[in-house]
Amino acid sequence: MTANDHYFTAQPASSEERRTLAVHLAGRDVEVETAGxxxxxxxxxxxxxxxxxxVPAAPATGDLLDLGSGWGPVALSLALESPEAQVWAVDVNERALDLVRRNAxxxxxxxxxxxxxxxxxxxxxxxxxxxxxPIRVGKDALHALLLRWMPRLAPGAQAHLVVGKNLGAxxxxxxxxxxxxxxxxxxRVASAKGFRVLRVTSR
Structure with a gap:
């Protein structure tokens, strides 16, 4: 498996491939499923x-986006924090999306x-x-991704992005x-453990 394969795995994981993981999300201990x-x-x-x-507390209502969801730690945290909101977990990896659905x-x-x-x-x-x-998809793909989604913030809404300092934050x-x-x-609103958190506020 190359460094980028996890972004493009096509098939959902089989029951033999899935495994349970204990994690702490939105202030509570939960069990989720993950897979290679x-x-x-x-x-x-x-x-x-x-x-x-x-990040500040998530809005209680409205449409919330986890961009590049993976198996879902961000989307699940948003959904746990804001049960009245609609959380969109977006990814290009069908295996990741299947895991998000299972975990939800x-x-x-x-x-x-x-x-x-x-x-x-x-x-x-x-x-x-x-x-x-997904910084490692390459600069052109990353730039296209951000230019597609950042303009979809509602007026006055905020995006928070975490990027490694050594990965070009x-x-x-x-x-x-x-x-x-x-x-x-x-x-830039935070810097910790080699990462920057960038905040984009729509006007």
Whole structure:
């Protein structure tokens, strides 16, 4: 398996491939299912932990987006925090999306929709976006991803992105500010354990 294979695994994991993992999400201890072929299958990765510790409380209602969901730690946290909101878990990896659906059902969360990017209706505007974006897909693909989704923030809404400092967080900060221009403010709001948390506030 190459470094990028976990972004593109096509088939859901079989029952033999799935395994149970105990994690701490949204202030509670829960059990989830993971499998090889997805990002960080054995634990909540450090970048996601930094993101979840530093973001403000999720909006109680509206459409919330976890961009690049993996098996779902961010989407599940959003859904646990905001049971009246609609949480969209977006990924290109069908195995990851299947795990998100299984984990939402396991935790009794009926407000999670795990979908491919093109399955999100065009008229949905997001009250919040939380993301540990897939930096390793390459700069061009990452830039296209962010330019597709950041403009879909509702006016005044915020996105929070966690990016490794050694993976270009500061240059991405500058690039986002240039690309979004007057449409949004881009700030670094936290730095911990080698990661930056960037906040994009839609105007």
């Amino acid at each position: 072929g997805v990002f960080s299958p054995d634990h909540v990765d450090l970048g996601t932990e930094v993101l979840l510790r530093t 059902e396991r935790l009794g969360l009926g407000n999670v929709r795990a979908v491919l990017p093109d399955e999100v209706p065009d008229d949905v505007a997001f009250a919040a976006i939380w993301s540990n974006p 500061d240059s991405l900060h500058r690039w986002l500010a240039e690309q979004l221009g007057d449409a949004a403010d881009v700030e």
